[in-house]
Amino acid sequence: MNTVIAIIIILGALIFFHELGHLLLAKRAGILCREFAIGFGPKVFAFKKGETVYTIRLLPLGGFVRMAGEDPEGIELKAGHRVGLIFNHANEVEKIIVNHRDKYPVQKTITIEKADLERDLYLTGFENEDTGSSTYQVKEDALFVADHQEMQIAPYNRQFGSKTIMQRTLAIFAGPAMNFLLAFVILVAFSLMQGIPTNESRLGTLQEGAAADKAGLLKGDKIIAVQGEKMDDWKELVSVIQQNPGEKLMFTINRGGEERVVPVTLGTRKGPEDKNEGFIGAHPFTESSFAGSLQYGAKQTWFMTTAIFTGLGQLVTGQHGIDQLSGPLGIYEYTDQAAKAGVYMLLQWAAILSINLGIFNLLPLPALDGGRLLFLGVEALRGKPIDPQKEGMVHFIGFAFLMLLMLVVTWNDIQKIFLG
Incomplete structure (x- = not known):
């Protein structure tokens, strides 16, 4: 049980700080971040603060920050849609009721003729066929309400794709960078407690x-x-x-x-x-000294990073086989050993895992941060973005490849732990 608790705490911290890096730099760039999630699958816990919903999901195998514009928006208004409108004191639309209009204090109900919720932020429509069309200005942070769930609209200037290549690069790179920073902090704390x-x-x-x-x-x-x-x-x-x-x-x-x-x-x-x-x-x-601990943390972070890159190089050149890789079962086994060895060994293992997570995410593979950075580099060279559908397909294929790799390393773990 101690091992399970240790894994939950360690992996939870690594994922949290990784996604926090994405969130902070995305918000700094003005990107609308719809959700900050730890885990995948059904929501276990959720609360909303500001524009962002913070969730913990059932499967603790990762996390994500859902930025506006990265995925197709869930609600799209088209001509003929009947919606309810709620206005603010400036007579701007602040809520668009998509369905169950009788449950809300709707001030007007219109049939949409035209809608632009990305750039000019307006709705044009008529209340009934006997009345003429009217145009209504929409607030930049207006809300869709569908099935009793609210979702903020995403004007183009709040979307991921509207930002400069540098802003997008920093928002993506901040996740892995946070893992290196976390490893450094852990190692500094380790040296302050244990000594240098x-x-x-x-x-x-x-x-x-x-x-x-x-x-x-x-x-x-x-x-x-x-x-x-x-x-x-x-x-x-x-x-x-x-x-x-x-x-x-x-x-x-x-x-x-x-x-x-x-x-x-x-x-x-x-x-x-x-x-x-x-x-x-x-x-x-x-x-023990604070300055010495800072130096120790930096040196050990660099040493661990270069050692992992060396191992990856040996894997690519064939000096080591794929059987050297470990997946979730391997991580559980190593965490169990570290937990039995004491808190100091557990701290060092957490630092190693954090650096591994940072490096793994920087690999230029689709569906990883490194793959997204690679697409941004190609965009910088071409002077225009790659077709989102083509990029999405590449990321989908990459995700399938990663799932296959996960199955292979899990089988490796089974052989080493249970059959070896």
Whole structure:
């Protein structure tokens, strides 16, 4: 159960901040954002604030920000439609009642002759066949009311496609960028709580009952030499220890300015390729500072990002197979392991997942943010947008491909976890 809670919190946070990036930059550009959703499928919870409906949906496998103009509008007024109108004090139409007109305080009911709710914002129509046509000005934020549900109209200047290429690019890129920023914040918080590992050959926290603890070593002891061989840094100390599993070695230490020699019988554990390696059960010494934590967060974010890109490159070049990829089951398994290892490991795993989500969304594949950015780049080169129907078809095919990929990696997870 702890693992399920950890996954809900971690994935919920990653998706929330990703979509929040889209929302903030879209609103900054003046785009009407109809919905901010966490998950897909039926709505579980919803509330409206300002122009946007905020929802939590049943399937927590992603999220979206529904921007006006990205998808066909659900309501389109055509000649012959009979609608009810409600006006404000300036005699502008503020609500257009599409059906169930008897349930609302309609001030006029007209049959539509012409309607422009994108640019000039007007309705032209007649109340009955014996009266002439009249034209009514429509508020920029007027509402459609259909089946007792309200939906704000979307003038062209509030639609995604009306904005400059730079504004649209920033609105799309902000999602993945938010994941990198979140990873950085997590790693800074991790280093503030845990401390920043130093590379000096000084012992940090000791594992109770392990070799260092049994030998009487203490946190803060500086290892000057092992078997008379000088230790210059932590990496060198770890290398010597790993090469001598089960051996009794003489450690020369400095404790409070006093040197002493302590015999340590190393423990043994399985290392890479199932080879035995030595260990003493000690973490590197850590120090705390806000500036150092910022630097640590930036370095670790960069290190994790480059490591993931390297792995992707090896996947593309065939050095690694697709069986190396993991899906939802793999994420559950790794989260379970991280949760059992403690909160600090869970924080690092959350940072890795956040960077993975950011990079995955930047891949130039249809249906992903990277694919949308690619279309914007093509538009910039052509000087005109691509046909929305053609772009929509490409995104649909890309989405189908991603679903197929999800099935493949899920099968990989099943084989590794249950059949391996």
